[in-house]
């Protein structure tokens with residue numbers, strides 16, 4: 464049975480219907496006009512793609528639930544529905560539905576037809592993997608396949624069972640809050656509140672009242688009694704983010720609550736009991752802050768009963784393609800885009816980049832790229848300049864001393880030497896692997912390294928030749 468394109472056109476207004484049908488036929492698509500007697504829900508699944516182009520009023524005249532009924536029979540059918548602009552909000556939010564405002568513009572119709580075709584092509588080639596079967600998720604939010612992330616998943620599952628205080632450390636954007644939420648979600652406290660507090664975002668003089676609440680009249684502006692985050696988190700979890708920014712006097716009070724499991728609201732002398740699990744996080748090195756006496760040692764030990772460190776993304780590069788794929792799916796859905804992915808070269812650039820902003824930076828980049836690109840593949844030319852650095856690395860000749868001279872000028876704002884050297888080294892290693900088709904022995908010879916040294920480097924840097 465041959466699989467052919469098929470558009471079904473539904474419109475009570477004959478003139479518009481004939482125009483749409485003639486236009487699609489002219490563009491080379493097989494088109495069927497649905498007259499009054501045609502069964503809207505008996506879709507012929509031997510045709511592909513299956514796209515309905517319909518006037519909203521005519522569609523709803525058949526049934527107010529017409530779209531859902533069509534999708535029940537044929538879940539991959541795309542509906543291009545046109546109506547007056549303000550009718551858009553009456554339509555369900557669904558990636559299979561494309562709205563087109565009236566009056567119909569044939570250029571716009573052509574472009575949404577392309578989108579619909581791309582959507583279906585994508586669905587046929589890449590059936591979505593059910594989340595449950597996806598092996599690299601925790602709580603369906605944290606993604607990673609690197610050894611470090613799999614260890615982290617295990618750790619989170621273990622610590623969730625207890626109520627011990629957890630201290631999560633890691634650079635900004637590595638997913639500390641996500642990890643804290645997962646611990647709460649997997650714990651027996653999950654039906655109660657998860658209450659986050661960003662200690663760095665709240666002015667010092669307000670943080671105490673924010674945490675413990677206050678009684679009316681306790682300070683200027685305290686017009687009424689107010690409960691604090693500790694009370695809100697009773698029987699649940701309190702997430703103290705950026706704990707390293709908490710001022711010394713408050714550190715003492717927090718220590719007392721951790722020890723006595725009770726606190727007093729600002730302006731009150733009455734102690735209140737609470738049952739709160741504390742998860743603290745910091746992107747500063749608390750060890751160093753303890754050494755410089757910026758953080759109390761006793762509080763540090765109280766908080767770090769279970770210490771967890773989330774490694775920066777550059778130390779687990781094999782997670783990058785997985786994360787890109789995840790965010791791509793998410794933003795294609797959210798922004799109603801049909802971007803198919805990143806080209807291999809673009810992906811390689813991104814895998815070589817150092818991601819100082821970690822997963823947050825990666826997520827923002829993918830969102831920006833998907834929003835701007837709309838469909839097709841994202842290529843190296845679409846990437847912002849800063850992500851291209853490794854491509855500009857051309858293996859220069861060895862200097863007399865045997866060291867490799869840096870081919871770029873030092874920018875006026877300076878550079879991070881370690882990252883630059885690291886990126887430069889990664890670029891050369893990947894080039895050597897490319898040139899030798901992934902043969903490590905030959906690549907090592909090109910780099911004047913022992914094969915085992917190259918393998919060690921690849922492992923240490925988490926570099927993978929695709």
Ligand SMILES: Nc1ncnc2c1ncn2[C@@H]1O[C@H](COP(=O)(O)OP(=O)(O)OP(=O)(O)O)[C@@H](O)[C@H]1O
Nearest residue numbers: 604605606634635636637638639640641746822823
């Ligand atoms: N492993 C991951 N999988 C999926 N998304 C992630 C992952 N890690 C981080 N993210 C996403 O990256 C963004 C930053 O994560 P999060 O806020 O948890 O980081 P953080 O370490 O707490 O940052 P900060 O130190 O700046 O508070 C969020 O949008 C989060 O959903």
